[in-house]
Amino acid sequence: MGAAARLLLNGYDYLLLYLGLASLGILCLAWTPIAMLAYPLLPERQGRALGRYVIMAVFRVYLAGLGVSRRCSFDLQALDVLRDEPSLIIAPNHPCLLDAVMVISRLPNVACVLKADLMNNVFLGAGARLARYICNEPVRGMVQQASRDLASGSHLLLFPEGTRTTSPPVNPFKGSIAVIARHAQVPVQTVLIETDSAYLSKGWSLFRKPPMPIRYRVSLGRRFEPPRHTRPFMAELERYFAQELVQGSGFQPALPL
Numbered sequence: 290m291g292a293a294a295r296l297l298l299n300g301y302d303y304l305l306l307y308l309g310l311a312s313l314g315i316l317c318l319a320w321t322p323i324a325m326l327a328y329p330l331l332p333e334r335q336g337r338a339l340g341r342y343v344i345m346a347v348f349r350v351y352l353a354g355l356g357v358s359r360r361c362s363f364d365l366q367a368l369d370v371l372r373d374e375p376s377l378i379i380a381p382n383h384p385c386l387l388d389a390v391m392v393i394s395r396l397p398n399v400a401c402v403l404k405a406d407l408m409n410n411v412f413l414g415a416g417a418r419l420a421r422y423i424c425n426e427p428v429r430g431m432v433q434q435a436s437r438d439l440a441s442g443s444h445l446l447l448f449p450e451g452t453r454t455t456s457p458p459v460n461p462f463k464g465s466i467a468v469i470a471r472h473a474q475v476p477v478q479t480v481l482i483e484t485d486s487a488y489l490s491k492g493w494s495l496f497r498k499p500p501m502p503i504r505y506r507v508s509l510g511r512r513f514e515p516p517r518h519t520r521p522f523m524a525e526l527e528r529y530f531a532q533e534l535v536q537g538s539g540f541q542p543a544l545p546l
Contacts, residue, residue, distance in 0.1 A: 299498075301360075302360055302498055302501050303498055305355065305358050305360055305361075306355075306498060307496075309351060309354055309355050310495065312351065312354065313347070313351045314412055316347045316350070316351070317347065317412040317413060317416065318411075318412060320343060320347065320415070320416050321411070321412070321414075321415040321416065322415075324340060324343075324415040324416045324418070324419040325415045327339065327340075327419055328415070328418055328419045331419075333421065336419050336421070337419070337420060337421045338398070339419065340416060340417075340418075340419035340420030340421065341397060341398055341399065341400075341420045342397050343416065343420075344393060344416055344420055345393055345394060345395075345396065345397050345399075348390045348391075348393050348394035349394040349395075351390065351394075352365075352390065352391065352394050359502065360501045360502045360503070361501070361502060361503045361504075361505075362502065362503070362504045362505065363391060363505050363507075364504075364505065364506040364507065365391055365394065365395050365505075365507050367507055367508045367509050368391075368392060368395035368396060368480070368507055368509075369395055370509070371395075371396060371444065371478065371509075372395070372396060372397065374444070374478075375442065376439040376440070376441075376442055376443060376444065376445075376473070376475045377439075377444055377445075377475050377476050377477070377478050377512075378439075378444075378445045378447055378466060378469060378470055378473075378475055378476070378477045378478065379392060379396075379399065379444055379445065379446045379447070379478050379480055380447060380448070380449050380466055380477050380478065380479050380480065380526070381446075381448060381479075381480035381481070381482050381507075382448075382449075382450065382454065382458070382459050382480075382481065382482050382530055382534060383448040383450045383452065383453050383454055383460075383482075384453065384454050384482055384484055384487075384490055385453060385484065385486075385487075385488060385489040385490050385493075386453070386489040387488075387489055387505070388448070388453075388482055389401060389446060389448075391482070391505060391507060392446055392480065392507070393446065396444060398442070398443050398444060399443065399444040399445070399446050400420070400421060400422055400423055400435070400438045400443050400444070400445050400446065401417075401422045401423070401445075401446045401447075402422070402423045402424075402425050402431060402435065402445070402446070402447045402448075402465075403417060403422050403423070403424060403425065404424075404425055404426075405424050405425065405426045408422070408424050421438065423435050423438065423445075425465075428465065431465065431469075432465070432468055432469050432472055435447075435469045435473065436469060436472050436473040439469075439473040439475050440473065445469070445475075447465070447466050447469070449462040449463060449466050449523075449526060449527070449530070450462060450463070451463040451465075452491065453490055453491040454490070454491065455491045455492075457534075458530065458531050458534035458535050459527065459530045459531055459534065461527070462523050462526060462527045462530075463523075464519055464520070464523050466523070466526075467516050467519035467520075467522045467523050467526075468519055470513075470515045470516055470522075471515055471516050471517070471519060471522075473515075474515045475515060476512050476513060476514050476515060477512070477513040477515075477526070478509065478510075478512045479509070479510035479511050479512070479513070479526070479529065479530065479533075480507060480508070480509060480510060481507070481508045481509075481510050481530075481533055481534065482505065482506075482507050483505070483506045483507075483508070483534070484503065484504065484505045484506075485503065485504050486499050486500065486501075486503040486504075487499065488503055510529070510530075510533055511529060513525075513526065
């Protein structure tokens, strides 16, 4: 490829990534005033269903736009079999910021556990509150709210690492997922996210372009029954992810900076 062609392709990649992020931000901002109005007006059940469906649709449009470019590919079909499953906790590894976007884009009735600052974020806060997403603080309140949500038939998206991976294949796991699974008596469905890029991993600047194309693949892993004891369960869960993610497929977990 000549220098001019490489320059054009590099410019196209920048345009794709950052026009995509800008479009996602605009969609979220456009939904914010509607979500703010709907939150007090709609009954909780209807508001939750509407909020979750809109978030799924927005994320799906965003990923579809990236996929059409052929500079990013997302193999997410494995998640579709979970749509009609009864209540369960969906537990993926967490290589990058797009992980929640990928999972939520395929599932219409999933709650997400968010950090407190994201619940008040100008882009995400109003939509998250309408969808009845769950704040991770305080921990007791998170467990209780998550258990109520699961009892209503929802799915719960919760990353066992608690933050993006910095020590591949996975960071040390947090215990909250076992506590919720035990309290709510629901199984834990593991999800394996594989990628060949460190794009939007921990410490990656939004304004830094990665080598492209980028590939993502999501597959379903083992389903764990509700635990009787939390510590052995978390140790087994962490061992399972570490083993599965280092067994060589065509992808490797994204490496940190």
